[in-house]
Amino acid sequence: MAISISLTVNGSPVTANVEPHTLLVQFLREQLRLTGTHVGCDTAQCGACTVHLNGRAIKSCNMLAVQAEGQEITTIEGLSKNGELHPMQAAFRECHGLQCGFCTPGMVMSATALAETNPDLTEDDVRRQLVGNLCRCTGYHNIVKAVIQGAAGMKAGATA
Numbered sequence: 642m643a644i645s646i647s648l649t650v651n652g653s654p655v656t657a658n659v660e661p662h663t664l665l666v667q668f669l670r671e672q673l674r675l676t677g678t679h680v681g682c683d684t685a686q687c688g689a690c691t692v693h694l695n696g697r698a699i700k701s702c703n704m705l706a707v708q709a710e711g712q713e714i715t716t717i718e719g720l721s722k723n724g725e726l727h728p729m730q731a732a733f734r735e736c737h738g739l740q741c742g743f744c745t746p747g748m749v750m751s752a753t754a755l756a757e758t759n760p761d762l763t764e765d766d767v768r769r770q771l772v773g774n775l776c777r778c779t780g781y782h783n784i785v786k787a788v789i790q791g792a793a794g795m796k797a798g799a800t801a
């Protein structure tokens with residue numbers, strides 16, 4: 642039996658009917674058509690499905706849609722503002738922090754949440770704290786560079 646939920650997604654109120662077993666990632670991709678959030682494993686291993694729940698990075702394959710009732714969700718589609726890339730997205734582009742791009746939305750969402758809590762990230766911080774996001778292409782080096790540059794860009798934007 643479907644259950645009605647109300648939440649905020651990328652700053653807009655959303656009300657929808659979901660099945661009790663619908664995962665948050667399924668709800669975002671299949672009902673809201675926010676397909677920037679990817680599914681790489683469905684078992685909370687890869688981080689491709691990472692979104693923000695009230696500003697905190699979470700794996701949306703590991704949470705039911707009904708658990709998002711009343712919460713605030715941000716997906717990769719909600720990061721850019723006024724047609725401008727978020728500083729973390731811009732840094733991934735500038736530093737070549739992606740190849741196929743499959744992991745990238747989840748990487749960017751984890752990285753932005755991380756940079757919010759620690760704007761002065763070191764390489765060691767990034768390598769340790771993004772351990773829950775897997776990339777099969779890049780070898781991580783440029784991702785680490787991108788995250789450090791993106792965090793600096795976020796800090797500069799916050800103090801501008």
Ligand code: FES
Nearest residue numbers: 681683687688702
């Ligand atoms: S799809 Fe959620 S962690 Fe892999």
Ligand code: FES
Nearest residue numbers: 740744776777778
């Ligand atoms: S860029 Fe291909 S999986 Fe990361």
